Amino acid sequence: MIEKIKIDKCPICSKSHTYKLEVERDQLIGMITLESSQYETIKFMRIFSCPKNGSVFKAKITLYQTPISKIKAVKIRGISNETQDN
Numbered sequence: 001m002i003e004k005i006k007i008d009k010c011p012i013c014s015k016s017h018t019y020k021l022e023v024e025r026d027q028l029i030g031m032i033t034l035e036s037s038q039y040e041t042i043k044f045m046r047i048f049s050c051p052k053n054g055s056v057f058k059a060k061i062t063l064y065q066t067p068i069s070k071i072k073a074v075k076i077r078g079i080s081n082e083t084q085d086n
Contacts, residue, residue: 001022001023001024001025002020002021002022002023002077003020003021003023003063004018004019004020004021004080005018005019005021005061006018006019007019007048007059010050010052010057011057011059012050012052012053012055012057013050013052013053015052017048017050017051017079018079018080019048019076019077019078019079019080020076020077020078020079020080021061021063021074021075021076021077022073022074022075022076022077023063023071023073023074024071024072024073024074024075025065025069025070025071025072026069026070026072027068027069028067028068028069028070029068038066038067039064039065039066040064040065040066040067041062041063041064042062042063042064042065042071043060043061043062044060044061044062044063044074045058045059045060045061046058046059046061046074046076047076048076051079061074
């Protein structure tokens, strides 16, 4: 599934950029309960590329998962067309 994440202030150019992430999740089949709908935050360190000059930087991102939708992998798939270069 493609998700988007916004870096509000790029450490290279100080502009904001929105990136596309490919998030692979395990979909566990089961009954939806109150416990299964509780979100858990998961932090990942990923390497991003500034679209202004191509320099790379590391950033910690936070994604959310539930007990029935666990995150298996996260890959950067490029810059989003909705990027706000303020």
